Amino acid sequence: MRTGGRAATFGLEDVVRAGVAIGLVDLTVQGVADALGVTPAAVYRHVPTRSALERLVGEAVLDGLVLVDHPEDAVVAHLVDFACQLREFILRHPGSAQYFMRLFPNGPSGVRLMEHQMAALGRRGFEPSAAMVLSSGIATLAIGAAFAEQERAVAHLDTQATEAAWAAVAGSEVIRTAAAEIPPHTPEDYFVLILTAAAEGLVAQVPAGRPFTLPAPGEDR
Known part of the structure:
Protein backbone atom coordinates (compact mmCIF):
# COMPACT_ATOMS: atom_id res chain seq x y z
CA MET A 1 0.00 0.00 0.00
CA ASP A 63 -16.77 -8.58 -22.20
CA GLY A 64 -14.77 -11.78 -22.68
CA LEU A 65 -17.90 -13.90 -23.15
CA VAL A 66 -18.64 -14.23 -26.85
CA LEU A 67 -21.73 -16.34 -27.48
CA VAL A 68 -21.72 -18.54 -30.57
CA ASP A 69 -24.93 -19.34 -32.41
CA HIS A 70 -25.08 -22.38 -34.68
CA PRO A 71 -27.86 -21.51 -37.17
CA GLU A 72 -28.55 -25.16 -37.97
CA ASP A 73 -29.57 -25.92 -34.36
CA ALA A 74 -33.28 -26.19 -33.60
CA VAL A 75 -34.52 -24.05 -30.73
CA VAL A 76 -34.10 -26.58 -27.89
CA ALA A 77 -30.59 -27.52 -29.00
CA HIS A 78 -29.76 -23.82 -29.31
CA LEU A 79 -30.99 -23.05 -25.79
CA VAL A 80 -29.05 -25.95 -24.30
CA ASP A 81 -25.91 -24.86 -26.16
CA PHE A 82 -26.44 -21.32 -24.85
CA ALA A 83 -26.71 -22.72 -21.32
CA CYS A 84 -23.54 -24.77 -21.79
CA GLN A 85 -21.62 -21.70 -22.97
CA LEU A 86 -22.75 -19.84 -19.83
CA ARG A 87 -21.73 -22.78 -17.63
CA GLU A 88 -18.27 -23.01 -19.19
CA PHE A 89 -17.71 -19.28 -18.75
CA ILE A 90 -18.89 -19.29 -15.13
CA LEU A 91 -16.68 -22.23 -14.21
CA ARG A 92 -13.68 -20.43 -15.74
CA HIS A 93 -14.48 -17.15 -13.96
CA PRO A 94 -15.28 -17.67 -10.27
CA GLY A 95 -17.58 -14.98 -8.97
CA SER A 96 -19.23 -14.36 -12.34
CA ALA A 97 -22.31 -16.41 -11.33
CA GLN A 98 -22.91 -14.16 -8.33
CA TYR A 99 -22.48 -11.12 -10.57
CA PHE A 100 -25.02 -12.52 -13.05
CA MET A 101 -27.48 -13.19 -10.25
CA ARG A 102 -27.24 -9.78 -8.64
CA LEU A 103 -26.60 -7.27 -11.38
CA PHE A 104 -27.26 -8.73 -14.87
CA PRO A 105 -27.74 -6.96 -17.19
CA ASN A 106 -26.31 -3.76 -15.77
CA GLY A 107 -24.01 -2.47 -18.44
CA PRO A 108 -23.04 -2.72 -22.11
CA SER A 109 -21.61 -6.25 -21.88
CA GLY A 110 -24.77 -7.63 -20.32
CA VAL A 111 -26.96 -5.81 -22.82
CA ARG A 112 -24.84 -7.17 -25.68
CA LEU A 113 -25.30 -10.75 -24.47
CA MET A 114 -29.05 -10.36 -24.01
CA GLU A 115 -29.49 -8.78 -27.44
CA HIS A 116 -27.39 -11.51 -29.06
CA GLN A 117 -29.52 -14.25 -27.56
CA MET A 118 -32.79 -12.49 -28.41
CA ALA A 119 -31.63 -12.06 -32.02
CA ALA A 120 -30.71 -15.76 -32.23
CA LEU A 121 -34.21 -16.72 -31.07
CA GLY A 122 -35.72 -14.13 -33.40
CA ARG A 123 -34.08 -15.96 -36.31
CA ARG A 124 -35.92 -19.06 -35.08
CA GLY A 125 -39.30 -17.35 -35.27
CA PHE A 126 -39.72 -16.00 -31.73
CA GLU A 127 -41.23 -12.61 -31.01
CA PRO A 128 -39.03 -10.24 -28.93
CA SER A 129 -41.02 -10.67 -25.71
CA ALA A 130 -40.99 -14.46 -26.02
CA ALA A 131 -37.29 -14.42 -26.88
CA MET A 132 -36.54 -12.35 -23.77
CA VAL A 133 -38.50 -14.71 -21.51
CA LEU A 134 -36.83 -17.80 -22.98
CA SER A 135 -33.36 -16.26 -22.77
CA SER A 136 -33.85 -15.08 -19.20
CA GLY A 137 -35.39 -18.36 -18.07
CA ILE A 138 -32.62 -20.54 -19.47
CA ALA A 139 -29.92 -18.14 -18.26
CA THR A 140 -31.37 -18.15 -14.73
CA LEU A 141 -31.40 -21.95 -14.57
CA ALA A 142 -27.95 -22.30 -16.15
CA ILE A 143 -26.36 -19.73 -13.83
CA GLY A 144 -27.92 -21.30 -10.75
CA ALA A 145 -26.82 -24.80 -11.75
CA ALA A 146 -23.29 -23.68 -12.57
CA PHE A 147 -23.03 -21.80 -9.29
CA ALA A 148 -24.19 -24.89 -7.37
CA GLU A 149 -21.57 -26.94 -9.22
CA GLN A 150 -18.87 -24.48 -8.19
CA GLU A 151 -20.03 -24.59 -4.58
CA ARG A 152 -19.98 -28.41 -4.56
CA ALA A 153 -16.44 -28.38 -5.92
CA VAL A 154 -15.37 -26.08 -3.10
CA ALA A 155 -17.16 -28.25 -0.53
CA HIS A 156 -15.32 -31.32 -1.77
CA LEU A 157 -12.08 -29.67 -0.71
CA ASP A 158 -13.36 -29.87 2.86
CA THR A 159 -12.52 -33.50 3.68
CA GLN A 160 -14.49 -33.53 6.90
CA ALA A 161 -17.64 -32.17 5.27
CA THR A 162 -17.31 -34.63 2.37
CA GLU A 163 -16.95 -37.57 4.71
CA ALA A 164 -20.01 -36.43 6.67
CA ALA A 165 -22.05 -36.16 3.47
CA TRP A 166 -21.08 -39.66 2.32
CA ALA A 167 -21.86 -41.02 5.77
CA ALA A 168 -25.35 -39.54 5.59
CA VAL A 169 -25.97 -41.16 2.20
CA ALA A 170 -24.56 -44.49 3.33
CA GLY A 171 -27.04 -44.52 6.18
CA SER A 172 -30.04 -44.49 3.80
CA GLU A 173 -30.75 -47.76 2.02
CA VAL A 174 -33.28 -46.04 -0.26
CA ILE A 175 -30.79 -43.43 -1.46
CA ARG A 176 -27.93 -45.92 -1.66
CA THR A 177 -29.97 -48.32 -3.82
CA ALA A 178 -31.20 -45.56 -6.14
CA ALA A 179 -27.70 -44.12 -6.57
CA ALA A 180 -26.35 -47.54 -7.52
CA GLU A 181 -28.80 -47.69 -10.44
CA ILE A 182 -27.71 -44.35 -11.95
CA PRO A 183 -25.18 -44.83 -14.79
CA PRO A 184 -21.78 -43.13 -14.45
CA HIS A 185 -22.02 -39.52 -15.55
CA THR A 186 -20.19 -36.23 -15.38
CA PRO A 187 -21.45 -32.93 -13.97
CA GLU A 188 -21.81 -31.74 -17.57
CA ASP A 189 -24.00 -34.76 -18.42
CA TYR A 190 -26.30 -33.88 -15.53
CA PHE A 191 -26.34 -30.21 -16.50
CA VAL A 192 -27.33 -31.03 -20.10
CA LEU A 193 -30.10 -33.37 -18.89
CA ILE A 194 -31.65 -30.76 -16.62
CA LEU A 195 -31.32 -27.89 -19.08
CA THR A 196 -32.71 -29.96 -21.97
CA ALA A 197 -35.81 -30.78 -19.94
CA ALA A 198 -36.15 -27.14 -18.92
CA ALA A 199 -35.72 -25.89 -22.50
CA GLU A 200 -38.34 -28.32 -23.81
CA GLY A 201 -40.79 -27.22 -21.13
CA LEU A 202 -40.17 -23.51 -21.68
CA VAL A 203 -40.55 -23.78 -25.46
CA ALA A 204 -43.84 -25.61 -24.94
CA GLN A 205 -45.04 -22.74 -22.73
CA VAL A 206 -43.55 -19.95 -24.85
CA PRO A 207 -44.07 -20.96 -28.48
CA ALA A 208 -42.67 -19.26 -31.55
CA GLY A 209 -44.71 -16.86 -33.61
CA ARG A 210 -46.55 -14.93 -30.90
CA PRO A 211 -45.78 -12.48 -28.10
CA PHE A 212 -45.37 -13.83 -24.59
CA THR A 213 -48.48 -13.97 -22.42
CA LEU A 214 -49.07 -15.48 -19.00
CA PRO A 215 -51.75 -18.19 -18.99
CA ALA A 216 -54.84 -17.58 -16.89
CA PRO A 217 -55.09 -19.71 -13.74
CA GLY A 218 -55.99 -23.26 -14.73
CA GLU A 219 -55.50 -22.57 -18.44
CA ASP A 220 -53.41 -24.95 -20.53
CA ARG A 221 -51.13 -23.61 -23.20
Missing part, protein backbone atom coordinates in the same frame (compact mmCIF):
# COMPACT_ATOMS: atom_id res chain seq x y z
CA ARG A 2 1.18 3.51 -0.77
CA THR A 3 1.63 5.44 2.48
CA GLY A 4 3.38 8.65 1.48
CA GLY A 5 5.18 10.60 -1.17
CA ARG A 6 3.80 11.80 -4.45
CA ALA A 7 0.40 10.38 -5.43
CA ALA A 8 0.50 7.81 -8.18
CA THR A 9 -1.15 8.76 -11.47
CA PHE A 10 -3.80 6.27 -12.54
CA GLY A 11 -7.21 6.27 -14.16
CA LEU A 12 -10.43 4.32 -14.22
CA GLU A 13 -9.03 1.86 -16.76
CA ASP A 14 -6.23 1.01 -14.33
CA VAL A 15 -8.79 0.41 -11.57
CA VAL A 16 -10.78 -1.95 -13.77
CA ARG A 17 -7.65 -3.74 -14.99
CA ALA A 18 -6.50 -4.30 -11.42
CA GLY A 19 -9.97 -5.50 -10.43
CA VAL A 20 -10.11 -8.03 -13.26
CA ALA A 21 -6.68 -9.35 -12.28
CA ILE A 22 -7.86 -9.77 -8.67
CA GLY A 23 -11.09 -11.49 -9.74
CA LEU A 24 -14.69 -11.03 -8.68
CA VAL A 25 -14.48 -13.43 -5.74
CA ASP A 26 -11.68 -11.54 -3.98
CA LEU A 27 -12.54 -8.06 -5.27
CA THR A 28 -12.27 -5.25 -2.71
CA VAL A 29 -11.45 -1.57 -2.90
CA GLN A 30 -8.51 -2.21 -0.58
CA GLY A 31 -7.23 -4.96 -2.86
CA VAL A 32 -7.39 -2.69 -5.91
CA ALA A 33 -5.64 0.07 -3.97
CA ASP A 34 -2.88 -2.32 -2.93
CA ALA A 35 -2.44 -3.54 -6.50
CA LEU A 36 -2.11 0.03 -7.75
CA GLY A 37 0.07 1.20 -4.88
CA VAL A 38 -2.38 3.88 -3.77
CA THR A 39 -4.79 4.46 -0.91
CA PRO A 40 -8.44 3.32 -0.94
CA ALA A 41 -9.44 7.00 -0.87
CA ALA A 42 -7.64 7.47 -4.19
CA VAL A 43 -9.59 4.55 -5.71
CA TYR A 44 -12.85 6.02 -4.44
CA ARG A 45 -12.15 9.13 -6.48
CA HIS A 46 -12.76 6.95 -9.56
CA VAL A 47 -15.47 4.59 -8.25
CA PRO A 48 -17.92 5.93 -5.64
CA THR A 49 -18.86 2.58 -4.03
CA ARG A 50 -17.86 -1.07 -3.76
CA SER A 51 -20.95 -1.93 -5.84
CA ALA A 52 -19.84 0.45 -8.60
CA LEU A 53 -16.44 -1.25 -8.63
CA GLU A 54 -18.08 -4.67 -8.89
CA ARG A 55 -20.25 -3.52 -11.78
CA LEU A 56 -17.30 -2.12 -13.71
CA VAL A 57 -15.16 -5.19 -13.15
CA GLY A 58 -18.08 -7.54 -13.79
CA GLU A 59 -18.82 -5.87 -17.11
CA ALA A 60 -15.14 -6.08 -18.06
CA VAL A 61 -15.14 -9.81 -17.26
CA LEU A 62 -18.35 -10.37 -19.25
Whole structure:
Protein backbone atom coordinates (compact mmCIF):
# COMPACT_ATOMS: atom_id res chain seq x y z
CA MET A 1 0.00 0.00 0.00
CA ARG A 2 1.18 3.51 -0.77
CA THR A 3 1.63 5.44 2.48
CA GLY A 4 3.38 8.65 1.48
CA GLY A 5 5.18 10.60 -1.17
CA ARG A 6 3.80 11.80 -4.45
CA ALA A 7 0.40 10.38 -5.43
CA ALA A 8 0.50 7.81 -8.18
CA THR A 9 -1.15 8.76 -11.47
CA PHE A 10 -3.80 6.27 -12.54
CA GLY A 11 -7.21 6.27 -14.16
CA LEU A 12 -10.43 4.32 -14.22
CA GLU A 13 -9.03 1.86 -16.76
CA ASP A 14 -6.23 1.01 -14.33
CA VAL A 15 -8.79 0.41 -11.57
CA VAL A 16 -10.78 -1.95 -13.77
CA ARG A 17 -7.65 -3.74 -14.99
CA ALA A 18 -6.50 -4.30 -11.42
CA GLY A 19 -9.97 -5.50 -10.43
CA VAL A 20 -10.11 -8.03 -13.26
CA ALA A 21 -6.68 -9.35 -12.28
CA ILE A 22 -7.86 -9.77 -8.67
CA GLY A 23 -11.09 -11.49 -9.74
CA LEU A 24 -14.69 -11.03 -8.68
CA VAL A 25 -14.48 -13.43 -5.74
CA ASP A 26 -11.68 -11.54 -3.98
CA LEU A 27 -12.54 -8.06 -5.27
CA THR A 28 -12.27 -5.25 -2.71
CA VAL A 29 -11.45 -1.57 -2.90
CA GLN A 30 -8.51 -2.21 -0.58
CA GLY A 31 -7.23 -4.96 -2.86
CA VAL A 32 -7.39 -2.69 -5.91
CA ALA A 33 -5.64 0.07 -3.97
CA ASP A 34 -2.88 -2.32 -2.93
CA ALA A 35 -2.44 -3.54 -6.50
CA LEU A 36 -2.11 0.03 -7.75
CA GLY A 37 0.07 1.20 -4.88
CA VAL A 38 -2.38 3.88 -3.77
CA THR A 39 -4.79 4.46 -0.91
CA PRO A 40 -8.44 3.32 -0.94
CA ALA A 41 -9.44 7.00 -0.87
CA ALA A 42 -7.64 7.47 -4.19
CA VAL A 43 -9.59 4.55 -5.71
CA TYR A 44 -12.85 6.02 -4.44
CA ARG A 45 -12.15 9.13 -6.48
CA HIS A 46 -12.76 6.95 -9.56
CA VAL A 47 -15.47 4.59 -8.25
CA PRO A 48 -17.92 5.93 -5.64
CA THR A 49 -18.86 2.58 -4.03
CA ARG A 50 -17.86 -1.07 -3.76
CA SER A 51 -20.95 -1.93 -5.84
CA ALA A 52 -19.84 0.45 -8.60
CA LEU A 53 -16.44 -1.25 -8.63
CA GLU A 54 -18.08 -4.67 -8.89
CA ARG A 55 -20.25 -3.52 -11.78
CA LEU A 56 -17.30 -2.12 -13.71
CA VAL A 57 -15.16 -5.19 -13.15
CA GLY A 58 -18.08 -7.54 -13.79
CA GLU A 59 -18.82 -5.87 -17.11
CA ALA A 60 -15.14 -6.08 -18.06
CA VAL A 61 -15.14 -9.81 -17.26
CA LEU A 62 -18.35 -10.37 -19.25
CA ASP A 63 -16.77 -8.58 -22.20
CA GLY A 64 -14.77 -11.78 -22.68
CA LEU A 65 -17.90 -13.90 -23.15
CA VAL A 66 -18.64 -14.23 -26.85
CA LEU A 67 -21.73 -16.34 -27.48
CA VAL A 68 -21.72 -18.54 -30.57
CA ASP A 69 -24.93 -19.34 -32.41
CA HIS A 70 -25.08 -22.38 -34.68
CA PRO A 71 -27.86 -21.51 -37.17
CA GLU A 72 -28.55 -25.16 -37.97
CA ASP A 73 -29.57 -25.92 -34.36
CA ALA A 74 -33.28 -26.19 -33.60
CA VAL A 75 -34.52 -24.05 -30.73
CA VAL A 76 -34.10 -26.58 -27.89
CA ALA A 77 -30.59 -27.52 -29.00
CA HIS A 78 -29.76 -23.82 -29.31
CA LEU A 79 -30.99 -23.05 -25.79
CA VAL A 80 -29.05 -25.95 -24.30
CA ASP A 81 -25.91 -24.86 -26.16
CA PHE A 82 -26.44 -21.32 -24.85
CA ALA A 83 -26.71 -22.72 -21.32
CA CYS A 84 -23.54 -24.77 -21.79
CA GLN A 85 -21.62 -21.70 -22.97
CA LEU A 86 -22.75 -19.84 -19.83
CA ARG A 87 -21.73 -22.78 -17.63
CA GLU A 88 -18.27 -23.01 -19.19
CA PHE A 89 -17.71 -19.28 -18.75
CA ILE A 90 -18.89 -19.29 -15.13
CA LEU A 91 -16.68 -22.23 -14.21
CA ARG A 92 -13.68 -20.43 -15.74
CA HIS A 93 -14.48 -17.15 -13.96
CA PRO A 94 -15.28 -17.67 -10.27
CA GLY A 95 -17.58 -14.98 -8.97
CA SER A 96 -19.23 -14.36 -12.34
CA ALA A 97 -22.31 -16.41 -11.33
CA GLN A 98 -22.91 -14.16 -8.33
CA TYR A 99 -22.48 -11.12 -10.57
CA PHE A 100 -25.02 -12.52 -13.05
CA MET A 101 -27.48 -13.19 -10.25
CA ARG A 102 -27.24 -9.78 -8.64
CA LEU A 103 -26.60 -7.27 -11.38
CA PHE A 104 -27.26 -8.73 -14.87
CA PRO A 105 -27.74 -6.96 -17.19
CA ASN A 106 -26.31 -3.76 -15.77
CA GLY A 107 -24.01 -2.47 -18.44
CA PRO A 108 -23.04 -2.72 -22.11
CA SER A 109 -21.61 -6.25 -21.88
CA GLY A 110 -24.77 -7.63 -20.32
CA VAL A 111 -26.96 -5.81 -22.82
CA ARG A 112 -24.84 -7.17 -25.68
CA LEU A 113 -25.30 -10.75 -24.47
CA MET A 114 -29.05 -10.36 -24.01
CA GLU A 115 -29.49 -8.78 -27.44
CA HIS A 116 -27.39 -11.51 -29.06
CA GLN A 117 -29.52 -14.25 -27.56
CA MET A 118 -32.79 -12.49 -28.41
CA ALA A 119 -31.63 -12.06 -32.02
CA ALA A 120 -30.71 -15.76 -32.23
CA LEU A 121 -34.21 -16.72 -31.07
CA GLY A 122 -35.72 -14.13 -33.40
CA ARG A 123 -34.08 -15.96 -36.31
CA ARG A 124 -35.92 -19.06 -35.08
CA GLY A 125 -39.30 -17.35 -35.27
CA PHE A 126 -39.72 -16.00 -31.73
CA GLU A 127 -41.23 -12.61 -31.01
CA PRO A 128 -39.03 -10.24 -28.93
CA SER A 129 -41.02 -10.67 -25.71
CA ALA A 130 -40.99 -14.46 -26.02
CA ALA A 131 -37.29 -14.42 -26.88
CA MET A 132 -36.54 -12.35 -23.77
CA VAL A 133 -38.50 -14.71 -21.51
CA LEU A 134 -36.83 -17.80 -22.98
CA SER A 135 -33.36 -16.26 -22.77
CA SER A 136 -33.85 -15.08 -19.20
CA GLY A 137 -35.39 -18.36 -18.07
CA ILE A 138 -32.62 -20.54 -19.47
CA ALA A 139 -29.92 -18.14 -18.26
CA THR A 140 -31.37 -18.15 -14.73
CA LEU A 141 -31.40 -21.95 -14.57
CA ALA A 142 -27.95 -22.30 -16.15
CA ILE A 143 -26.36 -19.73 -13.83
CA GLY A 144 -27.92 -21.30 -10.75
CA ALA A 145 -26.82 -24.80 -11.75
CA ALA A 146 -23.29 -23.68 -12.57
CA PHE A 147 -23.03 -21.80 -9.29
CA ALA A 148 -24.19 -24.89 -7.37
CA GLU A 149 -21.57 -26.94 -9.22
CA GLN A 150 -18.87 -24.48 -8.19
CA GLU A 151 -20.03 -24.59 -4.58
CA ARG A 152 -19.98 -28.41 -4.56
CA ALA A 153 -16.44 -28.38 -5.92
CA VAL A 154 -15.37 -26.08 -3.10
CA ALA A 155 -17.16 -28.25 -0.53
CA HIS A 156 -15.32 -31.32 -1.77
CA LEU A 157 -12.08 -29.67 -0.71
CA ASP A 158 -13.36 -29.87 2.86
CA THR A 159 -12.52 -33.50 3.68
CA GLN A 160 -14.49 -33.53 6.90
CA ALA A 161 -17.64 -32.17 5.27
CA THR A 162 -17.31 -34.63 2.37
CA GLU A 163 -16.95 -37.57 4.71
CA ALA A 164 -20.01 -36.43 6.67
CA ALA A 165 -22.05 -36.16 3.47
CA TRP A 166 -21.08 -39.66 2.32
CA ALA A 167 -21.86 -41.02 5.77
CA ALA A 168 -25.35 -39.54 5.59
CA VAL A 169 -25.97 -41.16 2.20
CA ALA A 170 -24.56 -44.49 3.33
CA GLY A 171 -27.04 -44.52 6.18
CA SER A 172 -30.04 -44.49 3.80
CA GLU A 173 -30.75 -47.76 2.02
CA VAL A 174 -33.28 -46.04 -0.26
CA ILE A 175 -30.79 -43.43 -1.46
CA ARG A 176 -27.93 -45.92 -1.66
CA THR A 177 -29.97 -48.32 -3.82
CA ALA A 178 -31.20 -45.56 -6.14
CA ALA A 179 -27.70 -44.12 -6.57
CA ALA A 180 -26.35 -47.54 -7.52
CA GLU A 181 -28.80 -47.69 -10.44
CA ILE A 182 -27.71 -44.35 -11.95
CA PRO A 183 -25.18 -44.83 -14.79
CA PRO A 184 -21.78 -43.13 -14.45
CA HIS A 185 -22.02 -39.52 -15.55
CA THR A 186 -20.19 -36.23 -15.38
CA PRO A 187 -21.45 -32.93 -13.97
CA GLU A 188 -21.81 -31.74 -17.57
CA ASP A 189 -24.00 -34.76 -18.42
CA TYR A 190 -26.30 -33.88 -15.53
CA PHE A 191 -26.34 -30.21 -16.50
CA VAL A 192 -27.33 -31.03 -20.10
CA LEU A 193 -30.10 -33.37 -18.89
CA ILE A 194 -31.65 -30.76 -16.62
CA LEU A 195 -31.32 -27.89 -19.08
CA THR A 196 -32.71 -29.96 -21.97
CA ALA A 197 -35.81 -30.78 -19.94
CA ALA A 198 -36.15 -27.14 -18.92
CA ALA A 199 -35.72 -25.89 -22.50
CA GLU A 200 -38.34 -28.32 -23.81
CA GLY A 201 -40.79 -27.22 -21.13
CA LEU A 202 -40.17 -23.51 -21.68
CA VAL A 203 -40.55 -23.78 -25.46
CA ALA A 204 -43.84 -25.61 -24.94
CA GLN A 205 -45.04 -22.74 -22.73
CA VAL A 206 -43.55 -19.95 -24.85
CA PRO A 207 -44.07 -20.96 -28.48
CA ALA A 208 -42.67 -19.26 -31.55
CA GLY A 209 -44.71 -16.86 -33.61
CA ARG A 210 -46.55 -14.93 -30.90
CA PRO A 211 -45.78 -12.48 -28.10
CA PHE A 212 -45.37 -13.83 -24.59
CA THR A 213 -48.48 -13.97 -22.42
CA LEU A 214 -49.07 -15.48 -19.00
CA PRO A 215 -51.75 -18.19 -18.99
CA ALA A 216 -54.84 -17.58 -16.89
CA PRO A 217 -55.09 -19.71 -13.74
CA GLY A 218 -55.99 -23.26 -14.73
CA GLU A 219 -55.50 -22.57 -18.44
CA ASP A 220 -53.41 -24.95 -20.53
CA ARG A 221 -51.13 -23.61 -23.20
